[in-house]
Amino acid sequence: EPEVTQTPSHQVTQMGQEVILRCVPISNHLYFYWYRQILGQKVEFLVSFYNNEISEKSEIFDDQFSVERPDGSNFTLKIRSTKLEDSAMYFCASSEYVGSGELFFGEGSRLTVL
């Protein structure tokens, strides 16, 4: 069964450092998303991406965050200067088309900012 894969599974970084989280969506999917979940809290939408541009973003997704799809397969989330409160599980998801109610999530990347 096709799946969304994410790397790294866990990253520890110092406050102020840049972090790049990588995702390989399902190959025929066209819509890509990043969500985050702080431990014990709700899943929060960050950004959606379609046709090589951001479709929507939340208020969490400020200037410290960026996304890109550099090579047609990887979908990356960059945090330029990490803060302690960025510590969370980051989930990538993809869907085949906008009419699909089903999002396929990856296993997540746990980010710990010290």
Added chain:
Amino acid sequence: LAKTTQPISMDSYEGQEVNITCSHNNIATNDYITWYQQFPSQGPRFIIQGYKTKVTNEVASLFIPADRKSSTLSLPRVSLSDTAVYYCLVGDGGPGNNRKLIWGLGTSLAVNP
């Protein structure tokens, strides 16, 4: 965006049917109802989606009354592996508009032997 309300937690035993009800009083005409399952330290997994009446797949059934102000996820004959958090989500304008869905805390289901 419609807000949903679910029980924080539920307990059940292996082999029982579990029904988790979600309230969404402000659901809009075009909104769909979607349920996801999440195991600890894993990404959510789609379970089922519906608009009205009843939807059934190999995993669960979803019952939606005529007024659509609530929905019930039914898990037949649960096993220990069904222990997870279950989220009820209401779409912002259709099955594709789940990009900005508001996720609640979900219902933490514990299945006991």
